[in-house]
Amino acid sequence: MTRSAADVTRGRPVAVRCRSVTKTYGSGQSAVRALRGIDIDVHTGELLMLVGPSGCGKTTLISVIAGVLDRDGGECTVLGEDFNKMRSDAKTAFRGRNVGFVFQAFNLIPTLTIAENVSVPLLINGHKRNAAVEQAKSMLSQVGLGTRVNDYPNRLSGGQQQRVAIARALVHKPKLLVCDEPTSALDHVTGQKVMELLRDVASSNDLSLVVVTHDQRIFEFADRIAEMDDGHIEQISGGLGHKVAEHPSESALT
Amino acid sequence: MYATALKMLFRDKSKYFGIVMGVMLASMVITQQGSIFVGIMSRTTATITDMGWPDIWVMDPKVAFIDDTKPLQTTALSRVRGVEGVNFAAPLYKGQLRARLDNGEFQNCIVIGLDDATLTGGPPEMLRGDLSDLRQADAVIVDYVGATTRLARANPLPNGKPIPLAVGDTMELNDKRGVVVGISKNTRTFQSQPIVYTTYSRAIQFAPKERKQLSFILVKTTPGMPIAEVCKRISETTGLAAYTSREFTWKTIMYFIRNTGIPINFGVAVGLGLLIGTIITGFMFYSFTVDNLRYFGTLKAMGTRDGTLLRMILLQALVVGVIGFGLGIGAASWFGTSMRGTPLAFVMTWQLLFVAGSAVVIICMLSAMLSMRRVMTLEPAIVFKG
Numbered sequence: 001m002t003r004s005a006a007d008v009t010r011g012r013p014v015a016v017r018c019r020s021v022t023k024t025y026g027s028g029q030s031a032v033r034a035l036r037g038i039d040i041d042v043h044t045g046e047l048l049m050l051v052g053p054s055g056c057g058k059t060t061l062i063s064v065i066a067g068v069l070d071r072d073g074g075e076c077t078v079l080g081e082d083f084n085k086m087r088s089d090a091k092t093a094f095r096g097r098n099v100g101f102v103f104q105a106f107n108l109i110p111t112l113t114i115a116e117n118v119s120v121p122l123l124i125n126g127h128k129r130n131a132a133v134e135q136a137k138s139m140l141s142q143v144g145l146g147t148r149v150n151d152y153p154n155r156l157s158g159g160q161q162q163r164v165a166i167a168r169a170l171v172h173k174p175k176l177l178v179c180d181e182p183t184s185a186l187d188h189v190t191g192q193k194v195m196e197l198l199r200d201v202a203s204s205n206d207l208s209l210v211v212v213t214h215d216q217r218i219f220e221f222a223d224r225i226a227e228m229d230d231g232h233i234e235q236i237s238g239g240l241g242h243k244v245a246e247h248p249s250e251s252a253l254t
Numbered sequence: 255m256y257a258t259a260l261k262m263l264f265r266d267k268s269k270y271f272g273i274v275m276g277v278m279l280a281s282m283v284i285t286q287q288g289s290i291f292v293g294i295m296s297r298t299t300a301t302i303t304d305m306g307w308p309d310i311w312v313m314d315p316k317v318a319f320i321d322d323t324k325p326l327q328t329t330a331l332s333r334v335r336g337v338e339g340v341n342f343a344a345p346l347y348k349g350q351l352r353a354r355l356d357n358g359e360f361q362n363c364i365v366i367g368l369d370d371a372t373l374t375g376g377p378p379e380m381l382r383g384d385l386s387d388l389r390q391a392d393a394v395i396v397d398y399v400g401a402t403t404r405l406a407r408a409n410p411l412p413n414g415k416p417i418p419l420a421v422g423d424t425m426e427l428n429d430k431r432g433v434v435v436g437i438s439k440n441t442r443t444f445q446s447q448p449i450v451y452t453t454y455s456r457a458i459q460f461a462p463k464e465r466k467q468l469s470f471i472l473v474k475t476t477p478g479m480p481i482a483e484v485c486k487r488i489s490e491t492t493g494l495a496a497y498t499s500r501e502f503t504w505k506t507i508m509y510f511i512r513n514t515g516i517p518i519n520f521g522v523a524v525g526l527g528l529l530i531g532t533i534i535t536g537f538m539f540y541s542f543t544v545d546n547l548r549y550f551g552t553l554k555a556m557g558t559r560d561g562t563l564l565r566m567i568l569l570q571a572l573v574v575g576v577i578g579f580g581l582g583i584g585a586a587s588w589f590g591t592s593m594r595g596t597p598l599a600f601v602m603t604w605q606l607l608f609v610a611g612s613a614v615v616i617i618c619m620l621s622a623m624l625s626m627r628r629v630m631t632l633e634p635a636i637v638f639k640g
Binding site for chain 2: 095096121
């Protein structure tokens with residue numbers, strides 16, 4: 001059974017709200033306008049995919065949403081907070097508590113075991129070391145790697161490493177998960193499994209997911225797909241091809 | 255997070271060993287060369303430091319260092335004895351005389367003539383015989399190193415080892431007979447010349463005739479009297495220079511530092527060690543940080559504060575510094591220990607360790623600062639760049 005975008009977003013609170021968000025790299029004639037007025041909302045429990053050609057601004061938008069890059073203009077609130085109005089340390093602490101990251105290149109620290117890698121967000125949030133590692137092991141069991149907790153990342157396959165990265169992104173129970181090309185380094189079957197995992201986690205934890213991808217094979221997992229081009233959102237479709245709106249306005253988004 | 259920082263460091267074995275080796279090399283070179291420098295400097299003052307007894311050394315005002323003797327008139331001794339605060343004053347002869355060896359060769363020796371009555375200023379330790387044996391006719395005491403090396407007698411056997419000078423042997427000093435009555439243990443002197451102790455009056459007989467032959471006056475102050483005050487009184491009353499043992503030691507050391515190439519030679523070696531250590535360590539540590547930049551960025555994106563990242567890098571630098579420093583001074587100590595008994599001058603002092611430790615701190619801080627600058631200017635958005 002498929003769900004429409006309206007089904008997913010109806011009645012659910014907005015986790016991320018972006019209005020007229022702009023971002024320009026450089027200045028003068030060499031300036032690159034990466035975002036040219038983005039309007040988009042991400043709802044609790046929703047899996048939103050950002051798609052589009054390279055250089056269209058997907059990664060810039062996900063960076064702004066995740067609070068690792070400051071926007072130049074417009075408004076953007078995440079869980080009701082505006083990153084641009086927060087001090088650096090407060091922003092960092094907010095990210096640590098509320099945002100999970102899954103990266104294209106996994107970014108697992110190669111000199112830590114996978115349990116230690118997964119425990120890092122808990123340590124950042126002040127958990128005791130032993131408790132953090134135990135919780136990390138439990139999380140790894142949930143992603144099917146309970147027997148590999150003492151292995152180093154380089155001993156795992158790409159799919160396994162991405163599962164570790166997902167475990168790391170979820171272990172501290174964030175409210176927003178941002179994923180950058182989570183399946184691009186994986187084969188089709190593994191990519192499907194990773195997306196199933198993300199989909200299940202999102203729906204069961206009321207987690208908002210924003211996934212940047214080029215991989216059309218995983219579009220089926222999206223609740224909504226935002227197509228970007230040249231710093232704009234061209235259209236937002238419902239998952240599985242259900243179109244929600246073209247040139248979305250604020251009313252259409254909410 | 256600090257345990258995580260240490261794991262990141264320790265488990266990157268090649269880089270970790272490289273950084274530690276850099277610090278170790280720098281510590282070892284600085285400590286080893288420094289210890290040799292201190293060893294040589296301490297030998298320049300061996301005559302003073304081996305003679306722990308006097309509170310004050312009195313000499314001609316023009317004397318620049320211990321080997322620069324400018325004899326005084328014997329009346330100077332009486333004048334010094336008359337100064338208030340002087341409890342006891344003894345004459346000391348110090349000069350270089352030629353000893354004639356069995357094989358006909360000559361060897362320059364340091365001859366020290368002690369006060370006939372009290373024998374004050376004698377060697378720090380006797381290995382054979384007794385200091386009072388100097389009261390025997392023609393008696394001399396020879397230091398162990400001199401007796402076993404430069405003053406040793408030729409072995410009649412082909413390729414046989416030289417036979418050390420022993421108690422009862424005779425030697426010829428400036429055509430005058432001396433009988434060895436004891437062997438002493440002394441600190442090697444700067445030129446490693448044999449040291450021959452005898453009485454003051456006999457030393458005067460051994461020495462070529464000169465009008466003035468009193469090299470130094472050794473003074474013990476009256477108990478409770480400030481030594482500096484007595485020095486001042488002696489200078490004012492007699493016109494002679496009077497230094498405490500410590501002052502005279504430093505005067506001698508400073509003479510060698512100012513007037514010889516020793517400091518600059520060792521300074522270059524120490525500086526080179528510091529430079530090489532800084533370059534190797536700085537490069538390796540910076541390279542370690544750059545290699546981990548993506549992970550530092552990841553940690554930053556995941557919510558690690560800048561201050562925590564800085565402390566993680568500082569901790570890594572501190573740990574490699576402590577381990578490298580420990581290994582470095584360990585290697586330098588091993589070198590010093592293995593060279594014990596050889597002519598090598600090697601004295602490792604806590605001050606030297608402090609200097610080497612400070613140098614290591616500078617090396618590690620420079621390395622860490624280079625790395626921290628990269629991490630501080632790191633945009634966490636780097637994590638989304640493929």
